[in-house]
Amino acid sequence: MATTELPDQLTNGTPADVSAPALAPPRQWNAGQVIVAVVTALVLGALFNANDLLATAQRQPFGRQRDVALALAEPLASASSAIGLTSPRTAMDRALGRLDDDASLSDDDASAQATPTTDPDASPGSQTPPTDEPEPVAVPVRGPISATEPLRLYIGGDSMIGQFGGALADLADDTGVIEVTEVKYEFGSGLSRPDYVDWPARLEGVVRSQSPEVMVLFFGGNDAQPLQIDGVVRQPEEPEWLVEYRSRVAAVMDQLVQDGVVVYWMGMPIPRSETMVIRLGLLNEVFESEAALRDDVHFVPSWELFAGPDGKYSEYLPDRNGDVVDMRLNDGIHLTTAGAYRLARPTITQIMADYGIPAPAQG
């Protein structure tokens, strides 16, 4: 092709070959030297980060993959700790203030970090809350909800909050009398793995620092995973699993009710995977039945909202204008923006009805 045919707006010429620097070429290596350098870097990197690798292995769902990861990570962490190679990471984590709020382990507690288990003597729900009994939170007596004294709303949970939280906060903002104190979500978190994100402790902190009156919580996207109970790995369909998971849900609800917070607990929407249909259905049953036991906890169903006329998962559903739009992300679980608003609207409507908040004027 003649160069005159080429456009002048877009990039001209073939991009440079990155292996051909302008200066005299540096010394080149042979394959053996490359493999030595790569293996050295990876082994040393693994030793330096051994505690983080161990924590990552521990956070994996219970099963063979986790067992293999632990079988590799535990001796690595022990060896690294023994020769002091975890010290730089510990020092850097400490300097960054991370040792208190994530799963990074110090040299001393690397080997002591136990796989999360359930205390067989504990009463239901006693595992996840902090061991120290928190001071009761004083619930302020409030006047009528108004723009100057708005209803304080916290929105939190796993990645299901990602789109939904923004949509709900947007609709809450439109009311003019609801103040969203925070929209917070953590990927891969939930109530099954407090060793990754300890939601009960985090919510307790939120109550103290933000004083929300209402919380909208969305869990379940990552919770249908095996739990280790009394040293035995239990699958979500097993009765022991359900008893344990129910106790965790109940504990969070009790904790927040005790703190004077009104909770709106979101139900999981119907997923694409048939396996997940069974498992998330079980979670929803737990959420709904536990909410029914408490006056200040309201279950917000979403399952049927995302089902088609046949009652099965439907990716495309009509929006508020009647247009058929894609409601679900590629994974068949999370919501698109349109899906988020489809769920956020009945949620905010329920909150407004419960608090006597009039609908905002259309403008």
Add this chain to the structure above:
Amino acid sequence: MLFPTVEFAVFFVVVLTGSWLLMPRRTAWKWFMIGASYLFYAAWDWRYTALLAGSTIVNQVVAVRLGATDDERTRRRLLAVGVAANLGVLGWFKYYGFFVSSAVNALDNVGFTPPLPLLEIVLPVGISFFTFQAMSYVIDVHRRRVDVAPWLDAFVYLAFFPQLVAGPIVRGSEFLPQLRERRDPRAIPAGRAFGLIMGGLFKKVVVANVLATAIVDDVFANPSQFSGLEVLFGIYGYAVQIYADFSGYTDIAIGVALLLGFSFPQNFDAPYTAVSLRDFWRRWHMTLSRWLRDYLYVPLGGSRGGAVATTAALMATMVLGGLWHGAAWTFVIWGGLHGVGLAVERWTGQGHVDAAAMSPTQRWGRRVLTFHVVCLGWVFFRAATLGDAFEVLGRLASGGAAAAVTPAVLLLLLIGIGAQYVPRSLGPRLERLSAAANPVMVGVVGGIGLLVVDTLGPQGIAPFIYFQF
């Protein structure tokens, strides 16, 4: 299988060793690399390896038949079949839902409910990249710019794992000749490769991931909760995040390929130093830019027609480039914005400016202006809907505090943009220093680099942004 994971590290050590051991046995090496690449792809969803294999077979059949005939009419038909097959695959997976739902809604508005099935289609990772590579191969064979590859070579080319899921988009004319010759195990540009890999890891894990979690994701998810200044820095943050994320991935890909003995084309060249949009597109996702230029813009007429025809070709190219990222109006606006900007530069003669000939004030003024136009485009690129994009932009005028603009955010913005102004001579100097060192010493430095990256990055590994395209 993501690059910054233990799984990939183990995979790569095995493949690197096996690749050099098998290199003298060419056929065995090709089978080994095909197996490794399909294993890499299967880590996302093994079912889509059939799609990758099917795409390779269809394109190779077309290429072989193109190579077997000199009849131009037949060649044109074969080319049409090849292009249609590739566009059909892309259309099915990327655009079916968008077009069918749009059709259903449009027909519903006139009182007709068509029986069009709204299927639930999962987008295979990297489909846009390997499909564009396949198209370039077929078109280049038709144009007689590249010879028909042997079957095994075609399978290696379209599946080669370093560039499989997010580029760079490597052409057959660049890659296939490298397969014809045995790679020299005594001539590996290791200094360059290690620099690219460590730099790419830092860009992705530290710069991109921290900015995403510290400010960008929150601002774009819920702009009403942030002040104008926070939203502004959220937009700047996304500009740096997407650069660090995407260029970080391609840097690692290029470095990994170099260690395996293969050269890839450069994909980014300090894009935020651009003094015009034309300059920006010479520096941003360069392999896509030249793909669009050679396979879309030029066939549409390029700059050979009059001003109107050239502008039309430019707009069509940029809007279709936007749609390549996904079927959404946000991408149309993003592409259209760049198309309009490029057209305006062309009309005003501002696209061909030479940065070196400008005064410092003029040069910096144009850099700042170009960066902000690009940032405006990123708002539409990042937002889930047009409404969200306008909400983000609308918040810019609001007051309030700047609590989310933390020192860490400012530092990462400074690093992400400032690093693009580092003199070019520094890279080769560091490469020479690295290449001259003892391999064990380089490994030790690499290990320390992994410590720093893993410590500074947030917990968990976020997927690369461009995997979704």
